[in-house]
Amino acid sequence: MNILFINGSPRKRGFTMQIMQCIAENIDTIHKKEWVHTYDLKIHPCISCLHCRPDQVCSLPVDDGHAVWNKIRSADVLVIGSPTYFGNMSGPLKTLIDRCLTGFEELAKSGLEMPIPLHRGKKAAMVTACNIPAPFSQLPNHAGGTLKAIETVLLAGGFDIVGSIILDAAASKTEIPVEIQEEAVALGQQLTLG
16 A cells, blocks of 8 residues: 655654654555655646646646656555644645646546546545644634645545544644544554555
C-alpha cells in the first residue's frame, strides 16, 4: 500500500508534522510511506486555464506540481496536515491542491455531469494544529475551518475520511499531549485496516 503524507506546515519539527509522524510510525513497515513538504516545492500557482480538465495534465511549465499530481493519483492512502491559518490551510498547501485538481477528480466525458472522484474506496486522514483553545478551536474561523477545507478536497476525490486530529492551544504547549499521541496511533492503524 502506498501512503502519501502531505505536510502543509513550514515547520518540519512543528506540531502538525510531529502528529503526522506519529501516525506514520504506527503504520506497518510493509507499506510504502512517502512525504511531500509543501514549503519545499517549486510550484507555480494555478492560472485557472482549465486545460487540466479535458487534457488530464497541467499546461503550466513542468514543476513540482506535476510530480505531486502523479503521487496523489497513485496513492492508496492520503494524510494531509496543515497548521490553521485564519480558519484555513496554509497558502503553499492550497496552491498545491489547486494545481493538483485533476489528481483528485476528473471531468465527466460530456462535461455536463458532476466531476468523477478518482479515489473511491481509499482512506484519508486530516491533521491540524491551532493556537486557539477548545472548544473555540472547533469554530469555522479556526481549526474547524481548516479541517472543513481539507475535507472538501478529500471528499471531492472520493476518499473515505477515517479521522482527523486537532491539536488546539498549540502555542501554550511544549510537546504533543499523550491523548493526541494515542489518537495518532489509532488513526495510523485505522488507515491500513482492510
